[in-house]
Structures are given as structure tokens and as C-alpha cells.
Amino acid sequence: MEKFRFLTSGESHGECLTAIIEGIPSGFEINPDFINTELKRRQSGYGRGARMDIECDTVEIKSGVRFGKTMGSPVTLVIKNKDYQNWQKVMSIKPEDFTEEKSFSTCRPGHADFAGSVKYKTQDLRNILERSSARQTAVEVAVGAVAKQILNRFNIKCSSKILQIGKVTENFENEIDRVKAQGDTIGGKFEVVYENLPVGLGSHVHWDKKLDGKIAQAVMSIPAIKVVEIGENPLGYAGSEYHDEMFVENGKVIHKTNRAGGLEGGMTNGEPLVVKAVMKPIPTLIKPLNSADIKTMTNSEAHFERSDTCAVEACTVVAEARIACVLVDEILLKYGGDYAEDIIIP
Numbered sequence: 303m304e305k306f307r308f309l310t311s312g313e314s315h316g317e318c319l320t321a322i323i324e325g326i327p328s329g330f331e332i333n334p335d336f337i338n339t340e341l342k343r344r345q346s347g348y349g350r351g352a353r354m355d356i357e358c359d360t361v362e363i364k365s366g367v368r369f370g371k372t373m374g375s376p377v378t379l380v381i382k383n384k385d386y387q388n389w390q391k392v393m394s395i396k397p398e399d400f401t402e403e404k405s406f407s408t409c410r411p412g413h414a415d416f417a418g419s420v421k422y423k424t425q426d427l428r429n430i431l432e433r434s435s436a437r438q439t440a441v442e443v444a445v446g447a448v449a450k451q452i453l454n455r456f457n458i459k460c461s462s463k464i465l466q467i468g469k470v471t472e473n474f475e476n477e478i479d480r481v482k483a484q485g486d487t488i489g490g491k492f493e494v495v496y497e498n499l500p501v502g503l504g505s506h507v508h509w510d511k512k513l514d515g516k517i518a519q520a521v522m523s524i525p526a527i528k529v530v531e532i533g534e535n536p537l538g539y540a541g542s543e544y545h546d547e548m549f550v551e552n553g554k555v556i557h558k559t560n561r562a563g564g565l566e567g568g569m570t571n572g573e574p575l576v577v578k579a580v581m582k583p584i585p586t587l588i589k590p591l592n593s594a595d596i597k598t599m600t601n602s603e604a605h606f607e608r609s610d611t612c613a614v615e616a617c618t619v620v621a622e623a624r625i626a627c628v629l630v631d632e633i634l635l636k637y638g639g640d641y642a643e644d645i646i647i648p
């Protein structure tokens with residue numbers, strides 16, 4: 303992202319999560335209540351774990367907003383980890399506080415533990431878990447909630463729904479209960495839709511400017527995502543069945559179907575943007591899988607810490623947020639502007 307950029311920091315059991323957003327023009331209304339509503343959405347959903355009973359994610363806006371509006375300067379967001387009070391010793395920055403409490407060396411298959419331990423040369427997998435945990439997505443949702451408030455000015459609206467949990471397309475809660483009773487976890491498929499986008503966001507001229515590619519990267523890099531689709535999966539369709547025919551109605555070009563999911567040639571085509579994604583089952587399992595202990599180099603059972611049975615609902619909120627950030631960036635790239643009124647979408 304070139305115009306709307308952000309960096310995040312923070313560990314799952316550290317003091318707080320932080321984001322600095324750069325590139326927001328002045329004059330956009332930012333309401334922290336809306337950010338907190340989004341944070342609550344991420345925390346809820348059937349199948350979440352015990353950590354969500356501890357946290358009550360609330361944003362603190364530390365810079366860049368004055369009297370309810372952006373100032374053009376970087377916006378800093380902070381979310382405190384309530385659980386930090388139970389982890390202060392384990393997460394201390396002081397060398398004299400060294401402890402092996404909560405350290406572990408048996409990798410969780412499917413998580414970042416093994417590759418992270420080799421890459422960052424540590425036998426204490428706590429150092430990898432802390433940043434690879436999906437806890438990080440809380441502050442990303444806060445950033446996305448800022449982006450959504452920018453999109454709101456242009457009447458660009460978002461919705462999402464769960465399509466599938468495991469193999470089940472209805473009665474999601476029953477399926478989550480069934481899996482939970484077995485000490486297991488389950489993934490699923492969801493859909494995010496953005497409506498009222500102008501035609502021509504993105505570009506066909508270079509691979510790295512194509513909006514489908516940018517969205518795929520933004521969604522694919524959410525923890526546990528393995529598949530991203532735009533519109534209908536074309537497998538099995540003939541060309542005549544798949545492509546959305548065009549018509550002119552009331553002097554406007556329209557599509558009566560939207561199998562392309564609102565993107566043609568890497569650009570928005572005026573139809574709703576439809577993004578679907580598949581989340582794998584969370585890899586932190588109560589009933590551990592066979593794994594390797596990288597300290598003793600012996601076969602061992604994977605590390606278990608409390609976990610969610612299913613976080614697909616939370617993941618839809620994270621995907622909404624990631625896509626919102628990409629869309630704001632595209633709008634700023636196409637229409638420019640240093641203050642809100644300066645940005646006019648024809």
C-alpha cells in the first residue's frame with residue numbers, strides 16, 4: 303500500500319498492540335465508538351476461547367485526530383492487553399528477569415513455531431508464538447475500522463457472512479460444539495462484499511497494480527487463510543456460462559450477473575466486490591498432534607495452550623478490515639487529495 307500505510311507492533315501477551323497509520327488526509331470523521339464496535343465483533347462469534355473472556359478490546363487514539371477529525375498527521379492506535387498483568391514476568395524486557403516459565407520447544411504443526419525457530423534462531427518457541435498469534439489481528443481490525451470510516455464518506459459499505467464451517471453449510475453452532483467435544487478445532491469459508499465502489503480502482507497495466515492481486519495478498523496473509531477467491535470459482539464453467547454479459551440500461555453499462563466478483567482486468571467494474579476465503583482449523587489443539595521437540599531433538603507431542611475451537615467469524619471481521627485498507631489506498635491513489643473535501647469520486 304502506497305498512500306494509506308500502517309505498521310503494527312505488539313506481542314500476544316505483551317503490554318499492548320499498537321498501529322501507526324500514515325497517509326490519511328485531514329478532515330475525515332473518526333469515531334472511537336465505531337472502532338470499539340468492530341473490536342467487539344472480532345472478539346465475539348461462536349467457538350472463541352477463554353482469552354476472549356479476559357479481554358475487552360478498547361482502542362485509545364494517541365495521535366492524528368483532533369475534535370473528532372483526522373489532522374493529516376499519523377494516527378496512532380493502542381489496544382491494551384488485559385492479560386498482560388498475568389504475564390508481566392514472562393514478558394519482561396529486563397535480562398535480570400529471565401525465566402523459563404511458559405517457554406516451550408515442541409512445535410505446533412500448522413503454526414509458525416518450527417520455521418520461526420530456525421529463521422530467528424531460538425529454541426524458545428514463546429518468542430515465535432507471541433508475534434505469530436492471531437492476537438495481532440485486534441489492532442488490524444482497529445486500523446480497518448478507521449479505513450471503513452473513510453469509505454463511509456463515499457458511501458462504500460461492507461457486509462460479510464459465513465458460508466461453511468468444516469463441511470457444514472448450516473447449523474454452524476452444532477458443528478462447532480461437536481468438534482469442541484472432541485478437543486479439536488475447525489475452519490471454514492466466508493464471504494466479504496463491498497458495494498458502491500467506483501469503476502477503475504486498480505489497473506490492468508502491471509501485475510503489482512492489479513487490485514485482485516492486492517486483495518489476494520491482503521486476505522491470504524491473515525493467519526490461517528489458505529484460499530482466496532474473487533467472485534465465483536470458475537472451475538467447471540464454460541466461457542459462455544461464466545462471463546457476465548453487459549447491457550446498456552438508462553445510459554449506463556451494467557452486468558446482470560456478477561460471477562467476476564466486481565473485478566475485471568484487475569480493476570473494479572462497478573459491481574459489488576465479492577471476496578471469499580477459506581480458513582484452516584486453528585493449529586493449537588487440546589489433543590496434541592505428533593511433533594518434534596527442537597531442543598531435545600526427540601519426538602514429542604505438540605505444545606498446547608488455550609485456543610479457540612473456531613475463529614471463522616472473527617476472521618471475517620479481519621478480512622473486512624484488510625480489504626477496507628486496500629480500498630482506501632486505491633481511492634487515495636486514484637483521486638488524491640490532502641483533505642476530505644478535496645477527494646471527489648465522480
Ligand code: EPS
Nearest residue numbers: 351353434435436437584586608609610
Ligand atoms: C487471540 C488471542 C490468543 C489466542 C488466539 C487468538 O490468545 P491466547 O494465546 O492468550 O489464548 O486465543 O490465537 C490463536 C489461537 C493462534 O493460534 O494464533 C485473539 O485475540 O484473537
